Amino acid sequence: MDRLRRRRLFDRVFHGLVFLCTFFGVAVLAVLLIDIVADGIRWIRPDFFRNFASRIPAQAGIRAALAGSVWVIALTALFAFPIGVAAAIHIEEYAPRNRLTGLVQLNIANLAGVPSIVYGILGLGVFVNVFGFGRSILSGALTLALLVLPVIIVASQEALKSVPTELRHGAYALGATRLQMITHVVLPYAFPGILTGTILAIARALGETAPLLLVGAVAFIAFVPDGVLDSYTTLPMQIYNWSGRPQADFHSLAAAGILVLLGVLLSANAAAILLRNRFQGRIKG
Amino acid sequence: MNRQANGRIGRLDGTGPADPIRRYRRLRELAVSRLFLLSALVSVLTTMGIIAILAEETIQFLREVSIVEFLFGTEWTALFKNPKFGVLPLVGGTLLIALYASVFSIPIGLGSAIYLSEYASERTRRIVKPILEILAGIPSIVYGYFALTFITPLLRPLIPGMSVFNALSAAIAVGIMTIPLVSSLSEDAMRAVPDNLREGAYALGSTRFEVATRVVVPAALSSIMASFVLAISRAVGETMIVALAAGSTPRLTLNPLESIQTMTGFIVQVASGDIVHGGTIYKTIFAVGMLLFLMTLVLNMVSRAIVRRYREEY
Numbered sequence A: 001m002d003r004l005r006r007r008r009l010f011d012r013v014f015h016g017l018v019f020l021c022t023f024f025g026v027a028v029l030a031v032l033l034i035d036i037v038a039d040g041i042r043w044i045r046p047d048f049f050r051n052f053a054s055r056i057p058a059q060a061g062i063r064a065a066l067a068g069s070v071w072v073i074a075l076t077a078l079f080a081f082p083i084g085v086a087a088a089i090h091i092e093e094y095a096p097r098n099r100l101t102g103l104v105q106l107n108i109a110n111l112a113g114v115p116s117i118v119y120g121i122l123g124l125g126v127f128v129n130v131f132g133f134g135r136s137i138l139s140g141a142l143t144l145a146l147l148v149l150p151v152i153i154v155a156s157q158e159a160l161k162s163v164p165t166e167l168r169h170g171a172y173a174l175g176a177t178r179l180q181m182i183t184h185v186v187l188p189y190a191f192p193g194i195l196t197g198t199i200l201a202i203a204r205a206l207g208e209t210a211p212l213l214l215v216g217a218v219a220f221i222a223f224v225p226d227g228v229l230d231s232y233t234t235l236p237m238q239i240y241n242w243s244g245r246p247q248a249d250f251h252s253l254a255a256a257g258i259l260v261l262l263g264v265l266l267s268a269n270a271a272a273i274l275l276r277n278r279f280q281g282r283i284k285g
Numbered sequence B: 001m002n003r004q005a006n007g008r009i010g011r012l013d014g015t016g017p018a019d020p021i022r023r024y025r026r027l028r029e030l031a032v033s034r035l036f037l038l039s040a041l042v043s044v045l046t047t048m049g050i051i052a053i054l055a056e057e058t059i060q061f062l063r064e065v066s067i068v069e070f071l072f073g074t075e076w077t078a079l080f081k082n083p084k085f086g087v088l089p090l091v092g093g094t095l096l097i098a099l100y101a102s103v104f105s106i107p108i109g110l111g112s113a114i115y116l117s118e119y120a121s122e123r124t125r126r127i128v129k130p131i132l133e134i135l136a137g138i139p140s141i142v143y144g145y146f147a148l149t150f151i152t153p154l155l156r157p158l159i160p161g162m163s164v165f166n167a168l169s170a171a172i173a174v175g176i177m178t179i180p181l182v183s184s185l186s187e188d189a190m191r192a193v194p195d196n197l198r199e200g201a202y203a204l205g206s207t208r209f210e211v212a213t214r215v216v217v218p219a220a221l222s223s224i225m226a227s228f229v230l231a232i233s234r235a236v237g238e239t240m241i242v243a244l245a246a247g248s249t250p251r252l253t254l255n256p257l258e259s260i261q262t263m264t265g266f267i268v269q270v271a272s273g274d275i276v277h278g279g280t281i282y283k284t285i286f287a288v289g290m291l292l293f294l295m296t297l298v299l300n301m302v303s304r305a306i307v308r309r310y311r312e313e314y
Helices: A002-043 A046-050 A063-094 A099-112 A116-130 A137-161 A165-173 A178-207 A210-214 A235-243 A248-284 B002-013 B020-064 B067-072 B088-119 B122-137 B140-155 B167-191 B195-203 B208-219 B221-237 B240-245 B263-272 B280-310
Strands: none
Touching: A002 A248, A002 B088, A002 B122, A002 B140, A002 B167, A002 B208, A046 A063, A063 A099, A063 A137, A063 A178, A063 A235, A063 B020, A099 A137, A099 B020, A099 B280, A116 A137, A116 A210, A116 B020, A116 B221, A116 B263, A116 B280, A137 A178, A137 A210, A137 B020, A165 A178, A178 A235, A178 A248, A178 B020, A178 B140, A210 A235, A210 B263, A235 A248, A235 B140, A235 B240, A248 B140, B020 B067, B020 B280, B088 B122, B088 B167, B088 B208, B088 B221, B088 B263, B088 B280, B122 B167, B140 B167, B140 B240, B167 B221, B167 B240, B195 B208, B208 B221, B221 B280, B240 B263, B263 B280
């Protein structure tokens, strides 16, 4: 009887312990968000979006950083989305199931685990120096495109795998070629999944700092870029720069920048979920 | 006879073998499929590009610095006047961060996984799991800010002798960021354990604690271990947190209260200055990057090997 009571006690203590572990993660998230809102909210005002970076905290803003982020991310999506989806189509719909395809798949899995700063080194060596694009928006976007490519491929593959075989057979039975089957049956069905995965991958690229440090995002830019070969800064770069300064006012500016960044990321995630639900209802419902 | 008829009919309605429309279609099919193939090759080219560019500059670097000094030297003063290129302090800093981060992320992540898989109601799980996963989606620069402006000021009054830039704060932030990696992967593995194993144990009078620790965790152990290795790999490659919060003093130490520098931290420090293309400093980025790439590659392969080798089939 005593033994039984001890075992039950163990169970209750363990229950409390694992609950605390879970609660810890949630609590840290809450503390992090509250800390950042408390630090940064007072800087969120129109001037913060209108002004360029400045030595004087009261006049500093994220205009160049925001414009740079938009440029880089738009180009990243432009490069990575078509190539990622096409690669996924090749692996899922065309490639024979053999060792070679297995190696390609393994390679993609490995790429997804390469630290982002290594992509920065690749970009520095290839895009900045060998191709001679310099420390430009183009170099940054190409680097980020390579970084998110494995994520987009894997997400697109999952979406393509979810298309029922009967639909493919149906298309073939009606005399469709493979390409017609893919463009008219498989892609429309898999599109919501592909889009969701792509948005999440692009959102990840939006928060990246490390690779851009190497391919030339500059901390102090007082103009809005108007071409792909211009130098640039991005929102995470600006946050990094402000965080690294000793003055408390710059830390608050960094917090305000983080608020904007998290706001954009949150919207992107919400958009991904909404899109998925909407399309899914229309096609499968 | 039959074939002839087919041919004629085919030509009339535009599907015959010699028909230009059909030939155009076949050509289009081929061209597009080649485009798909090319896209798939981009990922292969990326890997080859990473290896080629890292190897090329590393070889250049090793012409100036002997490989023995690089791999076994205990002094890293690359940016000083008489530079010494012993990478061990940077490797040590990286491992120190990875060690303390996993002391943090592994128990808490595993605890969360056990709670969500074995104790929590379905409703709680559905709400809490995505919330935990938000932690993994927050950019690392945000954790860097958090480590520097929240964790360090919180800990310094409590721990005497802690520097403003220190390994511990950075490691805690890295740990927090990797909790969802451990908890999500482990929880998925634990939920894949068939219920009849649990029911068997309950039927023998086990408590939940006993079911969780003696049945479910052992059954899912391969994936759980793999998630630990992945978390370590992520910590090794983590950059912005350590660049902001861990300092820039390469030194071999086990004391997490001091300022240190990791491999990634060094790369960032060099990149933040003016890099002269072709100079020795430029090449150190690639040599250190090569080491970092190889370390994470080995860890990721170990993680996959654990899953393959020790998977329990039911």
